[in-house]
Amino acid sequence: MGASTSSLPAGELDRISIESGLSKQSVLTLYKRFLQLSTHRERDSGQYFLTKEDFLNIEELRLNPLGVRIIDAFFADAEVGEREKVYFYDFVKVLSHFRPINKNKPHLWNTREAKLRFAFTMYDLNKSETITKDEFKNILQMMIGANVSDEQVNSIADRTMREADKDNDGYITFQEFCHAMEKTDIEQKMSFHFLA
Amino acid sequence: LQMVEFKWDEVEKIYIVALWLFAASISKLVFHNKSCTRFFPESSLLIIVGLVIGYFLVISNVDHHQFSLDWHSFFLYLLPPIIFDAGYFMPNRSFFQNWDSILVFAVVGTIFNTLTIGGSLLALSYSGLFTVPFNACEILLFSSLISAVDPVAVIAVFEEIQVNDFIFVNVFGEALFNDGVTVVLYELFKQFLEVDRIMPIDVAAGTGSFFLVAVGGLVVGLLFAVFVALLTKYSHGAIVLAPVFIFLVPYLGYLTAEALSLSPIIAIAVCGMAMKQYVKGNVTTTAANSVKYFTKILAQTSETAIFMFLGLSTLAFAHKWDTLFVVATVGFCILFRTVGVVAQCALLNRFRGKKFTKVDQFILSYGGLRGAIAYGLAVSMPDSIAAKQMFVTTTIAVIFFTVFLQGSTIRPLVNYLEIELKKDRKITMAESVYSKYSDYIISGIEDIAGQKGHSSLVHDFERFNNRVLCPLLMRDHARTPNFDATKIVRAYAKIIMDEALVETSAPSRKGSRKSGAHPALGHCSCPSTDNDDHLPDCTRRGVNMDMLYAAFSKMLDDKMDALRQELKNCGSSVGADQDIFDDYMEQLKHAPSLKTLHHPALSATRSDAAMRHHAAFAARSVSRHDSRRCRTEGGLAHIATPAGLEL
Numbered sequence: 001m002g003a004s005t006s007s008l009p010a011g012e013l014d015r016i017s018i019e020s021g022l023s024k025q026s027v028l029t030l031y032k033r034f035l036q037l038s039t040h041r042e043r044d045s046g047q048y049f050l051t052k053e054d055f056l057n058i059e060e061l062r063l064n065p066l067g068v069r070i071i072d073a074f075f076a077d078a079e080v081g082e083r084e085k086v087y088f089y090d091f092v093k094v095l096s097h098f099r100p101i102n103k104n105k106p107h108l109w110n111t112r113e114a115k116l117r118f119a120f121t122m123y124d125l126n127k128s129e130t131i132t133k134d135e136f137k138n139i140l141q142m143m144i145g146a147n148v149s150d151e152q153v154n155s156i157a158d159r160t161m162r163e164a165d166k167d168n169d170g171y172i173t174f175q176e177f178c179h180a181m182e183k184t185d186i187e188q189k190m191s192f193h194f195l196a
Numbered sequence: 197l198q199m200v201e202f203k204w205d206e207v208e209k210i211y212i213v214a215l216w217l218f219a220a221s222i223s224k225l226v227f228h229n230k231s232c233t234r235f236f237p238e239s240s241l242l243i244i245v246g247l248v249i250g251y252f253l254v255i256s257n258v259d260h261h262q263f264s265l266d267w268h269s270f271f272l273y274l275l276p277p278i279i280f281d282a283g284y285f286m287p288n289r290s291f292f293q294n295w296d297s298i299l300v301f302a303v304v305g306t307i308f309n310t311l312t313i314g315g316s317l318l319a320l321s322y323s324g325l326f327t328v329p330f331n332a333c334e335i336l337l338f339s340s341l342i343s344a345v346d347p348v349a350v351i352a353v354f355e356e357i358q359v360n361d362f363i364f365v366n367v368f369g370e371a372l373f374n375d376g377v378t379v380v381l382y383e384l385f386k387q388f389l390e391v392d393r394i395m396p397i398d399v400a401a402g403t404g405s406f407f408l409v410a411v412g413g414l415v416v417g418l419l420f421a422v423f424v425a426l427l428t429k430y431s432h433g434a435i436v437l438a439p440v441f442i443f444l445v446p447y448l449g450y451l452t453a454e455a456l457s458l459s460p461i462i463a464i465a466v467c468g469m470a471m472k473q474y475v476k477g478n479v480t481t482t483a484a485n486s487v488k489y490f491t492k493i494l495a496q497t498s499e500t501a502i503f504m505f506l507g508l509s510t511l512a513f514a515h516k517w518d519t520l521f522v523v524a525t526v527g528f529c530i531l532f533r534t535v536g537v538v539a540q541c542a543l544l545n546r547f548r549g550k551k552f553t554k555v556d557q558f559i560l561s562y563g564g565l566r567g568a569i570a571y572g573l574a575v576s577m578p579d580s581i582a583a584k585q586m587f588v589t590t591t592i593a594v595i596f597f598t599v600f601l602q603g604s605t606i607r608p609l610v611n612y613l614e615i616e617l618k619k620d621r622k623i624t625m626a627e628s629v630y631s632k633y634s635d636y637i638i639s640g641i642e643d644i645a646g647q648k649g650h651s652s653l654v655h656d657f658e659r660f661n662n663r664v665l666c667p668l669l670m671r672d673h674a675r676t677p678n679f680d681a682t683k684i685v686r687a688y689a690k691i692i693m694d695e696a697l698v699e700t701s702a703p704s705r706k707g708s709r710k711s712g713a714h715p716a717l718g719h720c721s722c723p724s725t726d727n728d729d730h731l732p733d734c735t736r737r738g739v740n741m742d743m744l745y746a747a748f749s750k751m752l753d754d755k756m757d758a759l760r761q762e763l764k765n766c767g768s769s770v771g772a773d774q775d776i777f778d779d780y781m782e783q784l785k786h787a788p789s790l791k792t793l794h795h796p797a798l799s800a801t802r803s804d805a806a807m808r809h810h811a812a813f814a815a816r817s818v819s820r821h822d823s824r825r826c827r828t829e830g831g832l833a834h835i836a837t838p839a840g841l842e843l
Contacts, residue, residue, distance in 0.1 A: 033646035060643040063659075066633070070640040095645055098638070119630075119637065143633060160629060181630065189634040192642055 007031075008088075016089060020096040021107035030095060034088050049085040065142050066122070073122040094118070100191040113178070115190040120177050130171035133161050217500060219249055240599045242500060246507020254511050270572040271460075274498040276450045278568075279461050281495035282347050282372050283468025287779040290365040291469075292657075297544050297552075298369035301560075305536050306343050306374040310381055312532040313525070314339030320524055327518045328583040337385040338587045341574055342529060342594060344378035346567025347371035348499055349599055354563065363556055367563050368780060375569055376462035380409045382573055383457075389578065413459030417466030420449030424467075425474035425669035432671070438479040439487050443494075446471070474669040502568040509575070510592055516585035522593045529566075529594060537561040555610075562606055565598040566591075 008031045017024045037057070038048040052071055061067040077097070078090035086094075097118050099110040108114070123131045123139055137157040164172050164180040172180075204211075291298065314336040321330065330338075350371045354364050384402050391398060424445035428438050446467040453463035476484050537560045541552040552560070574591040577584050 030645065036646065037644075055644065058643050061640055064636055064640045064643070066636045067640055070637060070644075074644070095641065098641055119634070122637070139633070140629065143629075143636070156629070184630060189631070190638065192638055 016092055020092050020109055021105065022092065022096055022099065027092065030092055031088060034091050040085075047087060049087050050091065051084060051086075066139070069122050069125075069139065069142065072125055073118060076121050076125065076127060077118055098191055101187045110191075112186050115186050116178055116181060117174070119181075119190065120174055130173050131177065132171055133157055136161060136172075217497060217504075219245070221500065240603055242503035243507055243596070243599065246504040247510060248507070249504060250508035250511040253508060270502070270576060271454075272451075274502055275461070275569070275572065276447055276464055277491070277494035277498045278348065279372075279375065280446055280450075280464050280468045281491050282368075283465035284472055284491055285779045286369075286372070286465075286469050287365060288469060288472070290362075291369055294362070294365055294369065297366055297540075297548065298373060300540055300544060301366065301370035301537075302373035303377055305370065305540055306340075306377040307381070308536045308539075309343035309529075309532050310336065310340045312536075313343060313528045316528045316532075317521075317524060326521050326586075328516065328586050330581070330583040333385055333388045334581050334583060337382060337389065337577065337581075338574075338583075338590075340378055340381040340385055341570050342525065342566065342591060344374055344566065344570050344573075345371040345564045346569055347375070349565035349567040349603065350563060363559050364780075367560060372465055373462070376410060376413065376459045376465070378569070378573070379461055380406055380459050383409075386578065389581075409457065409459045410462055412456065413453050413462035414466050416449055416453045416456070416458055417463040418470055420445055420452070420463070421467045421470035421474075422669065424471050425478070428475050428478040429669060429671050435480060435483060438475075438483050439490065442471075442475055442479075442487050443490065474666070477666075477670040499568065502572065506568065506571050506592065506595070509588075515589040517589055518586050521586060522590050525590050526594055526597055529564075529598075530561075533564045534561040537564075559606075559610065562602060562609065565602060566595045567599065571595060 008028065013024060013027055016022075017027050020027070022030075034050070035048060037054050038050050039054055039057075040051060041048050052075065055071040055074070056062060056068075061070065064070065074094050075084065075086065077094050078086055093109060096107075096109045097114045099107075101110055101112065120131070121127070123135050125135070137153060140153050140157050140160075161170075161172065164176050166176050166179065314332075317339065318332055318335050320326070321335070345367070347368060350367050354367065384406065388398065388402070424441055427441045427445065431438055431441065446464050449467045450460045450464040453460040475487075479487070537557055541557050541560070545551045570591055574588045577587065581587070
C-alpha cells in the first residue's frame, strides 16, 4: 500500500537528519514507514503526505483506547493547521519528540518540555493552552471509562485537577502540568530507544 | 502411680526447637531499634543471634548433630516458604519492565561468576598452596553455590540505603532468579562428580539440561498458578479453604518440580508471581490478608531457622580453615562480580532506554551479598568430597564477610557517592493516571513508527490478560476490553482513605483542643470540614442534646461506613503506617528514612515489626470501633470530647 519505491533525496536526508538530531539510519527507517502508510501524493510537487485516515488504517492504533487522541495530538503538534496533511518533515518532527534524551547531545526537539508538551496537547485538543476538568474527564473516560462508574471517573478527575491546579482557577496551564509531573521520570516514560 | 510426671524426653527435641525460634524472635525484637539497624543489616543480627544461641547450646553440651542441617530439611522445608514469599511479593510491573536485565544478570552473571571463580581457584590450586586438594568438578560445585546472591540479605541491606526502584528491582530480581540458576548448576556439577570422565557430550547434555530444567520449572510454576487460580475461583462454598489452597498448591508445585528433576525454586517463584493477581481477586480481603501474613510468618521462621543453623554450625562445626583459600575466594568473588556487572551493564546499556550509571553498577556489584542459601547448599554437599569441610568453612566466612562488612559499609559508601536516593513521597493521583496513560501513548507512537518496543509487549500482555486470563481465572470479573483500571481506582481509593483517616482522627484532636480552650462558651467545633450542615443551635444551651449527639454520631458513622466500603472495594489494607505491603516495592517506598524516629524500620526480613504495626493498627481500629459503638448508644461521656461540647 502506498508507493514504496521512491527514495528520499540525499539533500533532504541530510537536512532532516541534522535538524531532528536523528541518525541518517533512523531517518531512512522512518521514511520507509512513512511511505508504507501514505496513500496520497501531492499532484504538483509529487510529495507524499499522510491524512488522518492513513493513521486510522494502522490496526493496532485503532485498538489503542487513546488511539484517536494520539492521532489528533499528532496533527496538532505538527502544527499543520488547516491543511490536515502531515508531510515527512512533520512526521519526523513529532516522532523525534520520543527520542531518548541524550544528556551529552541535547536537542530542541526531544527535550523534557517537548515530551510534556505532546502529552499536554493530547488533553488539550482545542489548543486553548489550558486543560479544563471536562477535557481531562474526557481522556479519563477514554482510558478507564469501561471499568468504572461515571461517578468514580468524576471523582478521580476532580481529585487530579485539584492536585494540579495550583492557582485554583479551574484550568490547568502548561506550567501547572509540568509542575505536577515534576517528579515523574518523563525521560524514561516518553521515550523509546530505537530512535537514535 | 505418679500424678505428675516430668516427661522431658518426649518433648525434648521439639521443645528446644520451639525455644530456639522463640529466643530468636525475642532477640530480633530487642535488636530492632534504630541504633542497631543503623550499623548492621537485619540478616547480620540474625547471624549474631544464631551465634549466641549456638554458643549456649555448645557449652551445654547439647548434641549438635541433632541440629545439623541436612539436604532434606533445607530444601524441602526451609527453602520453599522463603522463595514463595519472594515471588508472591515481587513487584511485577517493575519486574517486567526490567526483565531483560534481570535475566541477563541472573543467568549470564551467575554462570560467568561460577566459571571464573571456579577456574581461578582451580588454577591457584595447581600451585599446591591449598591444604586440601580438590578436582575441577568439586571446585565448580563450590563456586556455583558461592556465586549466588541472596535475596534475603539484599532486601535487608537495600532497605537501609533506600535506593531507587530501578536498582532495587534489578538486584532483587537477580537475587531471586539466580537461586534457581545456582541450584541447577549445583545439581549439574553434583551429577558430574559421579561420572569419572567428562566428555564433551556430557557438557552439551549439561547445558541442554540447564535450559530444560529452568524452562520446565517455569512451566510447572505457571500450571500450578493456573490451577490455584481456578481453585479459588470455584471455591466460594468454603471461603476458609481458599488460603489453604493458596499455600498448598504452590508447595505441591515445588515438590512436583523437584520430583521431575526440574527447578523447584523457579517453579514456586513463578507460581507466586503469576497467581497473585488472580487469587487476590477471588478471595475476600480478610483471606488475602491472612495469606499475606502467613506467608511472611513462614518465610520469616524459615529464615530465622537457617541463620540459627548457620550460627550454630559456625561454633559447633569442625572447621577447616585455610587462610589462603578463604582470602582467595573472597577476593575472587568481589573481583569477578564487579567485572561481570560492568561487562553486562555495558552490553545491556547498548540496548536499553534506561541505562545503568556508574553508581548503579557499583551498587550492583557491591550489593551482591551471600546468605543462607549458599550455606544450605554447602552443607548438603556430598560427604565424599574431601574438601567439604574447607568449603563449608569458607562459605561461612564469605557469608560473614559479605553480610557484615559489605552490608554495613554499603550505606556510607552510597552516601559518599551521592546516589539518587529514594525520595519518600506520596504518589499523586496525577502521576498514577499518567503512568498508565504514557504507556498507551508510547505504544501508539510505536505503532505509528512501525517499531515494536518493550512497552507494547507489556501492553499486549495486559490486553491478553484482560481479555482471556482474567475472566477465565477470576470470579465476577467485569468485562474490560482493553484496560485494567483497577490500579488507578485503587490508588485513588488509597489516597481517599488516607485522607479519611486523617479527618476521622482529627475530630478527637480538634475537639479536645477546643474543649480545653473554651469550656465556658460551649463553642461547637464541628469536626467534619466537608459537612456544611452546621448545626445552628449548638451554641445555645438547652438544645436537645440527644438529637445533637445523634446527628454527630450519624455523621461519624457515615464516615466510617465510607471508609470500610473503600476497604472492601479495593481490598488493600489501610493504615497511615502500613502493615505488610503488597510487594517489596511498596515496602521499600514506605521504609522510612533514618531521620524519622517514631517510625520503626520495616525490616525486609519479614520481621515482627510488621506484626507490631498490625497489632497497633488493629488496636487503634478497635478503639475507634468501641468509641463509635459508644456514640451510637448515646454514651454521652464518650461523645463529649470529640464533639468538643461541654456539658
